[in-house]
Amino acid sequence: MQVLKTETPNIKDRIDQFEGSIFLNVGRQIQRVSLNSIEYIKGYGDYMKVKCQDKSHTVHITMKNLLRVLPSSDFYRIHKSYIIRLDKIENLSSSHVQINETNIPISRNNKQELLSLIPLVK
Structure with a gap:
């Protein structure tokens, strides 16, 4: 008798399956977030505030x-305390990125790499 092994899909495959969404434990609910x-x-330590266009979610995760679980091409x-979605950047200064009127600090070590990730016309 032959036993068929099925591979468990990794998290990236599951994200594709759910059309670009993730599920987050928000309080006592599991919330789907696009x-x-x-x-x-x-x-905030072991908690993350996920700021979306219409609301925020506080999640217990590192x-x-x-x-x-986030696609590196988009995030x-x-x-040390911030992850941004690259296509949400409105403007960039020497020390901050602005997303929807919120200024987010850029660490000195990450600024050059960030500049290489955005389509900067010189």
């Missing part, structure tokens, strides 16, 4: 674990 609606994420850790 990746396109996320503007930025702010870390930044490292959250970064594992970037700009500072």
Whole structure:
């Protein structure tokens, strides 16, 4: 008798399956959040505030674990406490990025890499 092994899909495959959404434990509920609606994420220790276009969600998860499920082509850790969605950047200064009227600090170490990720016309 032959046993068929089925592979468990990784988290990236599951995100594609749910059309660009992730599910977050928000309080006593599991909330579906569209990746396109996320503007930025702010870390507070083991809690993250996921700021979306229409509301915010506070989630008990580490930044490292959250970064594992977010597509690196769309999201970037700009500072030790912030992850941003690259296509939500409205303007950039020497020390901050502005997303929807919120100024988010850029760490000195990440500024050059951030500049290489955006389509900068010189």
